[in-house]
Amino acid sequence: MVSQSPLIDRFGRKVTYLRVSVTDRCDLRCVYCMAEDMTFLPKRDLLTLEELDRVCSAFVARGVTRLRLTGGEPLVRKGVMTLVKSLGRHLTSGALKELTLTTNGNLLKTFADALADCGVRRINVSLDTLDPDRFRAVTRWGDISKVLNGIRAAQRAGIRIKLNAVALKGVNEDEIPEMIRFAHGEGMDFTLIETMPMGDVEGDRTDHYLPLSLVRERLAQRFTLQDSDYRTGGPARYVTVAETGGRLGFITPLSHNFCESCNRVRLTCTGTLYLCLGQEDAADLRAPLRASEGDEALHAAIDGAIARKPRGHDFVIDRAQNRPALARHMNVTGG
Ligand code: SAM
Numbered sequence: 001m002v003s004q005s006p007l008i009d010r011f012g013r014k015v016t017y018l019r020v021s022v023t024d025r026c027d028l029r030c031v032y033c034m035a036e037d038m039t040f041l042p043k044r045d046l047l048t049l050e051e052l053d054r055v056c057s058a059f060v061a062r063g064v065t066r067l068r069l070t071g072g073e074p075l076v077r078k079g080v081m082t083l084v085k086s087l088g089r090h091l092t093s094g095a096l097k098e099l100t101l102t103t104n105g106n107l108l109k110t111f112a113d114a115l116a117d118c119g120v121r122r123i124n125v126s127l128d129t130l131d132p133d134r135f136r137a138v139t140r141w142g143d144i145s146k147v148l149n150g151i152r153a154a155q156r157a158g159i160r161i162k163l164n165a166v167a168l169k170g171v172n173e174d175e176i177p178e179m180i181r182f183a184h185g186e187g188m189d190f191t192l193i194e195t196m197p198m199g200d201v202e203g204d205r206t207d208h209y210l211p212l213s214l215v216r217e218r219l220a221q222r223f224t225l226q227d228s229d230y231r232t233g234g235p236a237r238y239v240t241v242a243e244t245g246g247r248l249g250f251i252t253p254l255s256h257n258f259c260e261s262c263n264r265v266r267l268t269c270t271g272t273l274y275l276c277l278g279q280e281d282a283a284d285l286r287a288p289l290r291a292s293e294g295d296e297a298l299h300a301a302i303d304g305a306i307a308r309k310p311r312g313h314d315f316v317i318d319r320a321q322n323r324p325a326l327a328r329h330m331n332v333t334g335g
């Protein structure tokens with residue numbers, strides 16, 4: 001008999017949110033995320049679309065109600081819509097409350113209608129600047145008009161969008177007020193992300209580190225930031241901007257602890273389950289997934305993993321060594 005019991009860890013936290021990286025590949029190369037000449041994983045190491053569906057469905061059976069597909073860039077995974085469509089059955093059954101996606105928006109125009117048809121109602125689009133030249137520089141070759149067209153197509157399809165921007169010192173810090181006005185003017189929430197020390201990329205990452213406490217202080221001189229108790233169970237803390245009426249989120253993994261309310265785990269595209277974004281504790285789900293057609297071994301591995309979910313994270317940019325504290329790349333873990 002396969003276990004159907006909810007996933008509750010040692011600290012009483014119930015795991016209801018799974019973030020799944022469906023590929024480590026991407027059609028862009030954001031400077032803070034990837035090296036230009038990235039070596040991607042061999043295809044045989046990746047979970048197949050069927051395996052991704054099996055593992056996601058196992059989590060849904062255990063009480064996961066929110067599922068987010070990410071990457072790499074989820075929309076570059078060949079056949080990804082087969083997976084989205086298949087996972088949509090859990091929305092229809094009511095087991096899943098939300099199926100969402102984090103995307104760079106580059107291919108969104110092509111997929112917007114199909115995503116909406118599968119029951120996707122909300123997506124996060126990462127966009128660090130509104131300036132075409134800066135966008136090209138940050139992403140190494142991206143064309144911002146594709147992203148903007150993708151956003152419009154998704155909105156037309158009835159999908160709500162949240163814009164996410166990584167705050168980068170000397171890159172987009174002067175543009176943040178304009179981006180807030182743009183996002184809120186288009187009916188989108190806007191969230192700022194502090195740079196996280198993950199993966200080896202060229203350049204000195206500490207060069208671009210911009211504490212969001214400083215950004216918030218500066219924004220408070222221009223806008224009225226009203227505290228909000230809006231929460232998504234994730235690391236973002238929100239305020240309402242009185243002047244725009246829109247919601248502004250701050251994700252500050254380096255300077256804050258948000259672990260006590262953590263309800264999430266992450267699955268990499270190779271089937272490794274990470275129990276905490278900032279810790280190396282992980283469990284391999286690919287071997288149990290491939291060991292048999294039934295899901296007993298998979299559920300046992302999930303139980304074993306959740307029992308080891310750590311209390312909290314351990315981020316630090318090692319300024320002396322100038323090395324990221326975690327060697328994992330964000331595109332493998334899933335941002
Ligand atoms: N390709 C998709 C995208 O860009 O939205 C999904 C994957 S991406 C890894 C997810 C999020 O992680 C993006 O918002 C990206 O800006 C963010 N990210 C990547 N590397 C980061 C880093 N070192 N620090 C903070 N955020 C990072």
Ligand code: SF4
Pocket residue numbers: 026027028029030033034071072073104126331
């Ligand atoms: Fe690709 Fe997203 Fe990483 Fe940019 S942040 S390189 S779009 S995976």
